[in-house]
Amino acid sequence: MKKTRGIVMKTSKKATILYTESGDYLEIKTPKTTPALGQVIEIELPVHKPLSHRLLRFGSIAAILLLALTLSVYNIVSVPNTAVAAVVMDMDTSLEL
Numbered sequence: 609m610k611k612t613r614g615i616v617m618k619t620s621k622k623a624t625i626l627y628t629e630s631g632d633y634l635e636i637k638t639p640k641t642t643p644a645l646g647q648v649i650e651i652e653l654p655v656h657k658p659l660s661h662r663l664l665r666f667g668s669i670a671a672i673l674l675l676a677l678t679l680s681v682y683n684i685v686s687v688p689n690t691a692v693a694a695v696v697m698d699m700d701t702s703l704e705l
Contacts, residue, residue, distance in 0.1 A: 610653045616643045626651070 614626030614634060624638045626649070636651060643649050 610655065611650055612653055613648055613650045616645055616647045616649060619643060619645065 612628050612630070612634075614628040616624060617627050617633070618625040619638060619642055622638060623635050624643065626634045626636060628634055634651075634653075639649075
């Protein structure tokens with residue numbers, strides 16, 4: 609875990625807002641001993657693990673396939689069975705000599 613120092617800008621029962629050395633504002637869970645405004649405290653930042661590239665790729669492929677399947681089923685169900693094409697044959701039986 610990475611440690612950082614920050615100045616307490618606002619406190620409440622649930623959250624505390626810090627202004628860090630790097631110029632960022634962080635909202636953290638209020639410690640058991642409530643810090644005073646302006647107090648400098650040191651906290652440990654949790655390291656966020658990025659999503660695996662492989663997991664992201666398979667997830668996007670699954671979402672595309674699910675969307676395609678949903679749209680194809682919707683088109684089959686929503687459109688009534690009507691004629692798509694018609695053939696008309698007109699045969700003239702009169703012969704002229």
